[in-house]
Amino acid sequence: MGKTVGIDLGTTYSLIAYQDPATGRPKCVEGPYGTPLCPSIVSVDPDGAILVGEPARRRLLTQSSRTIYSVKRLMGRGIADVQDELKLFPFELAPESANVLRVRLGDRVFTPPEISAFILRELRQWAEQFFGDSVDRAVITVPAYFNDAQRQATKDAGRLAGLEVLRLVNEPTAAALAYGLHEKRSGKVAVYDLGGGTFDISILKLVSTGEGDIYQVLSTNGDTHLGGDDLDNLLLALAREEIARDHNVNLDAHPEAVQELRKSLIRAKHDLSSEDRAAVIFDLPGGKGSWVREFARAEFESWIAPIVERTIGPVKMALADAKLAPSEIDEVVLVGGSTRVPLVRRRVKEFFGRRPHIELNPDEVVALGAAVQADILESGVRDMLLLDVTPLSLGIETMGGVVAKIIPRNSTIPASAQEMFTTGVENQTGIDIHVLQGERELAADCRSLARFTLRVPPGPAGLARIEVKFLIDASGILQVAAKDLRAGTQQSIEVQPSYGLGDAEIEHMLEESIEHAEQDFTERQLIESRIEAEITLSATQKSLARDQAGELAAEERRAIDDAVAALREAMAGRDYKLIRTRLETLNAATERLAELQMNRALSVALEGKRLGQV
C-alpha cells in the first residue's frame, strides 16, 4: 500500500503535504523548482504533451490559447454560471458545454475535473519522486462554501488522477487543524480565508475532551468567486484602459501580451504588500515603446477597498449563524495568499478588534491541515476530531416552485433528512423529485443539484408511500436512497446530476488517460530546465548589450559572466537540479543589472511626462 497525502487544490497554486513521521508534524513536498507551490496552470503542447505548473505558466506568455489558469472557477459549474467569468478570464469553451463545461486547449477539449486531475497528477508525481514510493490515497481540500456539484467535481478530479479520495475537507477547517497543532488553543476561532479565487469564513469552537481535541465548526459562509484573481483583474482593466488612452494601443488582439502585463501587475501587487510604491514597465506589442507606471500603495488600496469590503458581509452572516458577536471571538486566523495584502489585515483587525494570527505561511497552512487529517484517517490514531458543517441548506422543490428546506445550512455533517412522498393522481407511475441547494425561497433562485423519478406501482392516489433519505456525507456530498414502505423494498434511484460527470463518463476518461502514457518525470524536468535556461541566457545577452551594462562594476560583470559559463556547463549535462541551481545563481547575479534598467526606464518615463507638461 502506498502513501497517503493531503492536497490543497487551489485556484492559483496547489500544494501536496504529508505527515512527517520523524517530527510528527505535517510538511509540504517541494517540487522540482525548489518550492512547494505548484502554479495551478495547465498547458497542452502541439505534440499533445501536458505541462503543469511552472512550465505551463511560461506557456501562458507564449501559447496562451493552449494554456489555462484558475480552472477551479469552472469546477462543478454550468454554462449559465460562468458568463461573468468568461468576460474576465481567457477561457475558451467548446460548443458542447451543456451540463459539464468543456474547455478548448489548442486542438483538444477537456472538462474542468480532467484539467484539475492533471494538476493532481503532477503533485502526485512530486510526492512519489520524494518518497520513492507510490501515492494512492489523499485528503483534498475544497472551499468551505463549495456546493455539492463543486465538491463532486473535485472528487471526480481525484479519481481521474488515480487517487482514492478519503475525504474532502474544508479549507478553513484544515487551516484551523494545522494551527491547533502548532499551538494548542481552545475557545472560539474565526478563520478568514481569502485565496486566489475563493473567500471563506468559518467560525469554530475548539474543545478539549478526555479523548482529545474537538474542532467543531459552528458556521461557515463565503463567496466561491472572490479572491486575489479579482484584484488582478481590476488592475488589469485599469492598466488596459490607461494603455489605450495614453498609447492608443488595444491589447485585444494580443493575448500573450495581456498575460505578460498581468504577470507584471501581479508582481507589483505583491511588492505593494511590503513596499509603499511599486513600478511596472511593460513593452507594448509591435515595438510601440513601453508603458511605465508607478503605483502607490494608497492608490492601490483605494481601488481594492470595495473588493475587500465584499468579504465583510459573509463574515457578519457567519457570526450571526453562530450567534456570536465579533468581540466573542478569541482568535482570528488568516489563511490564503491574499491575506498578505495590508488592507485586508487592517480590515480584519478592525472588524474583530484583535490582531489576527499570521504565524503559519498562509500559502501552506491548508495543505498542512489536509496532511494532518490524512494521517488521522490513515493511521487510525486520533487525538483530534473535526466536526464540519454543510455550508448551504438542502431543499426539495414543492408546489409552485417553492423550496422546502430539509437540511438547514450549518448542520454538522454527516446530516440526513427523511421525506415521505406519495402520488397525487390515480395510476400515477412516477414521482419527480428535484433537489436543490441554497437559501432562497424559489427553486429558480437556488442551485439545482439533481433530479430523479421515484417509480410507484399503479394504484389509487395517495396510496403509495415512498420514503426518501437524503444524506450529506462527511465530505459534504449528497447521497439519496429511496424505500417503498408498502412493498418494503429498497429502490435504487438513478440520480441525474444537474451539473457534473456521470459514472460511465469518468470510467471512459480513466481509460483514455491510461492510454496517454506519461512522459518520464526526470526527462521532462530536464527538457524544461534547459528551455528555462535558454530563455534566461538570451535575455541576459540582450541586457548586457544595452548601455546600462556599462554602469556595472567590474566584479559585478565578472559574476554574471561566470554564472553564464557555469550554467552552460550544467546544460550540457543531465542534472536538471544543477541546471536550476545555476540558473538561480545567474538570476541573482543579474539583479543589479535589472535594477539599473528599471531606474533608467522610470527616469525616462518621468522626464517624458515633465516635458509633456511644460
Added chain:
Amino acid sequence: MTSASTTTVTAICWSCRQPVSSEHFCAACGKIQPISGDTDYFAFFGLPQKLAIDPADLEKRFHALSWKLHPDNFVRASEAERELSLERSSQLNDAYRTLLDPTARVEYLLAREGMRREGQQKQQAPPELLEEVFELNESLDELRMARAAGGDPEERARLSKTLAAAARKFQDSLAGVDAELKKLFIAWDAAIDAGADADSRRALMERMNAALNRRSYIRNLVDGVHKELTENC
C-alpha cells in the same frame, strides 16, 4: 446519567449474533449497530423524554458520541460498518441539532407523540393579538404602496419606523410565548417524574401545541416585517 432508555430494544447483533442491549454498539463484540426504525432522539443521548435540557450537558454527550460514531473511526472498517457509521453519525447530528433548539425539541416530542397539529391555527392570529396584527398589516400595506408609487423617502422612512416599532412589540410577545413554553417544559418534566397518566400528559401537550402555533404565527409576522424593511432600505 439519568436512568433513561425507554427503547431498550432486544435485537440480535448482525456480527456476533448476541443480543444487543445498549444503544449504539454491541456489548459483546463492540460492533456498531444499525438504527432501528423507531429511534428516539432523547434515548439516542441516553436521556429521558424531558424538555428542560442543559445545553452544556447535551454538548458533552454529543462530543462523547461523536468520538465513537464519526466516520473517521471507520475509514478502514468494512463497507457495511462504514455505512452504519454514516447512518448513525448523521442521526447523532440530526438529534443534536433538534434537541439543542428548545422549539425544535418540543416540536419533535409532539410530532413523535402524534400531538403536533398545525392545522388552521397556524393561519389564524391569536385572539389577544388581533388588533395589533390588524394595525401591523395596515402599515405593511401602506409601505408597499408607498414603495410601488415610488413614494417620497421621508414618508417611507416614517412608515419604516412605525413598522419597526410594531415589530419590536411582537418580538416582546414572542419572548412571552417562549417564557410560557419554558413553564410548560417544567410542568411536563414534573409530570414525567411523577409518572403522570396519559390524559394529563395529553393536556400538557395540547397546551404546548397551542403555544407553538402562536409562536410560529408571530415568528412569520416578524420575519415578514424584517424582510419588508430590508427591501425598503
